Amino acid sequence: MNVILPGAATANPVTRGAIDCDLHPGVPGIATLLPYMNDFWRDSFVRRGMDGFDLASYPPGAPLSCRPDWRPASGKPGTDLAQFRAQALDGFGTRFAICNTLYGGQVAVSETMGAAICSAINDWIAAEWLAADPRLRASIVVPAQAPHLAAEEIERLAGDRRFVQVLLPVAAELLYGKSYYWPIWAAAEKHGLPVGLHAGAMFRYAPTSNGWPSHYLHDYVSQSHSFEDQLLSLVSEGVFVRFPKLRIVLLESGVSWLPGFLWRSVKTWRGVRSEVPWVKRPPAEIIREHVRLTVQPFDVPADDATATGDILRQIGADDMLLFATDYPHWQFEGGNVLPPGIPPETLRRIMVDNPLATYPRLQESIA
Amino acid sequence: MSKHVVARVAELPPGERKLVTVKGRPIAVFNLDGEFFGLMNRCPHQGAPLCAGDLTGLMTADTPGEYQMSRPGEIIRCPWHGWEFDVRTGQSWCEPSRIKTKQVPVEIAAGEALVKGPYIAEKVAVAVEEDYLIVEV
Ligand code: FES
Numbered sequence: 001m002n003v004i005l006p007g008a009a010t011a012n013p014v015t016r017g018a019i020d021c022d023l024h025p026g027v028p029g030i031a032t033l034l035p036y037m038n039d040f041w042r043d044s045f046v047r048r049g050m051d052g053f054d055l056a057s058y059p060p061g062a063p064l065s066c067r068p069d070w071r072p073a074s075g076k077p078g079t080d081l082a083q084f085r086a087q088a089l090d091g092f093g094t095r096f097a098i099c100n101t102l103y104g105g106q107v108a109v110s111e112t113m114g115a116a117i118c119s120a121i122n123d124w125i126a127a128e129w130l131a132a133d134p135r136l137r138a139s140i141v142v143p144a145q146a147p148h149l150a151a152e153e154i155e156r157l158a159g160d161r162r163f164v165q166v167l168l169p170v171a172a173e174l175l176y177g178k179s180y181y182w183p184i185w186a187a188a189e190k191h192g193l194p195v196g197l198h199a200g201a202m203f204r205y206a207p208t209s210n211g212w213p214s215h216y217l218h219d220y221v222s223q224s225h226s227f228e229d230q231l232l233s234l235v236s237e238g239v240f241v242r243f244p245k246l247r248i249v250l251l252e253s254g255v256s257w258l259p260g261f262l263w264r265s266v267k268t269w270r271g272v273r274s275e276v277p278w279v280k281r282p283p284a285e286i287i288r289e290h291v292r293l294t295v296q297p298f299d300v301p302a303d304d305a306t307a308t309g310d311i312l313r314q315i316g317a318d319d320m321l322l323f324a325t326d327y328p329h330w331q332f333e334g335g336n337v338l339p340p341g342i343p344p345e346t347l348r349r350i351m352v353d354n355p356l357a358t359y360p361r362l363q364e365s366i367a
Numbered sequence: 368m369s370k371h372v373v374a375r376v377a378e379l380p381p382g383e384r385k386l387v388t389v390k391g392r393p394i395a396v397f398n399l400d401g402e403f404f405g406l407m408n409r410c411p412h413q414g415a416p417l418c419a420g421d422l423t424g425l426m427t428a429d430t431p432g433e434y435q436m437s438r439p440g441e442i443i444r445c446p447w448h449g450w451e452f453d454v455r456t457g458q459s460w461c462e463p464s465r466i467k468t469k470q471v472p473v474e475i476a477a478g479e480a481l482v483k484g485p486y487i488a489e490k491v492a493v494a495v496e497e498d499y500l501i502v503e504v
Contacts, residue, residue, distance in 0.1 A: 238428075269461070270462075278430060278431045282461065
């Protein structure tokens with residue numbers, strides 16, 4: 001099954017042939033996107049002097065935004081395609097890599113400007129990245145601030161099978177279960193596209209439910225709460241009942257918070273399920289069926305050999321985890337992309353089988 | 368197993384429940400529109416007295432936001448943590464095959480028959496002209 005592609009001979013033996021489900025090409029700046037915009041927006045961005053739509057969640061200079069040995073000699077993290085190929089694709093022997101571009105289109109306050117940036121990113125990534133390397137795939141970035149425009153963008157690009165997912169920030173303007181967002185779920189389900197929720201916020205409200213944190217430490221660690229909130233919203237508002245084929249992929253969510261969350265959601269549901277009678281199964285069962293998580297970061301103590309196995313057992317499903325490097329974000333050192341203690345059979349599923357099962361368009365491209 | 372007279376039928380009108388004790392075991396007896404059901408008065412979760420819970424209907428929905436209520440009065444909600452149990456079967460709503468409360472058979476017998484035995488009527492004085500609830504424990 002493992003096709004060793006050129007350059008992969010020296011790759012990491014653990015990851016050779018794996019499918020990397022979360023990587024981040026960098027957008028150098030708005031000038032890169034202008035050729036992919038219409039006259040109005042090309043003129044507007046130039047005349048109004050607007051640039052620097054990098055996400056506040058990932059400032060280009062922040063340590064997390066780029067591992068030191070992956071930082072390009074010049075320019076922003078992830079902007080050098082040659083380096084991206086050498087380090088992320090050849091370096092890990094990746095068979096397919098899913099590009100999740102994080103840039104301001106997804107979070108801009110203006111609906112139409114956000115949509116214009118998103119469309120330009122999608123056309124740019126298709127023309128300049130996907131066309132350059134057959135291993136690359138991408139998520140359709142969409143304006144979460146305008147669900148109807150997001151659905152239009154999905155419709156516009158769904159015919160290009162190299163787009164394998166829809167991408168949204170985990171914290172938007174409302175909880176994702178609200179019917180306001182249903183056009184996005186409908187379009188994604190219709191085209192067999194999972195929707196990836198990536199760490200990072202639109203910052204329309206405080207990133208924690210108790211207010212604004214003072215420090216990066218708090219901001220980043222508390223991201224897992226946003227993921228929990230969105231999962232609860234999707235489950236309790238009945239999104240998976242209404243869109244039974246919808247798949248959600250949590251990107252850069254962390255993994256080890258999941259077991260306690262699942263248990264708590266089941267325990268509470270048992271007592272109050274009659275307020276959400278469309279939730280007919282324990283939330284953990286619904287989440288196990290509809291939700292996948294990338295394995296970067298994987299928060300476990302490095303000196304506890306059994307911790308990872310314990311967490312996998314508590315998650316209770318070996319098809320939920322997807323391999324990811326999160327390149328060029330700084331989550332691990334060297335080639336130690338996963339914590340020790342994962343059984344070989346599970347490891348193989350994480351690397352290959354689970355991504356193929358999650359992304360039907362990857363499956364079809366090897367069929 | 369033995370059969371015990373626990374109440375006069377007239378004491379337990381439709382929609383009501385009654386807690387009785389047989390061989391030291393508390394049993395909740397329910398009248399659902401003239402049909403009688405018995406459940407051990409012990410929630411399988413953490414042992415709460417089920418008989419003290421609310422009797423409600425079954426809330427269901429095929430799609431989000433379209434609420435339906437059926438089987439009014441046939442679901443008992445545990446007074447401690449709200450798990451729902453089907454009075455007719457003892458099964459929980461949340462995990463019907465795994466989590467259930469034990470059923471106790473209830474039947475009706477005429478006083479006339481009772482006088483002949485083999486029923487045990489420790490606490491209820493049996494009169495020939497009345498009907499009685501019998502539980503088998
Ligand atoms: S004791 Fe009955 S639900 Fe907990």
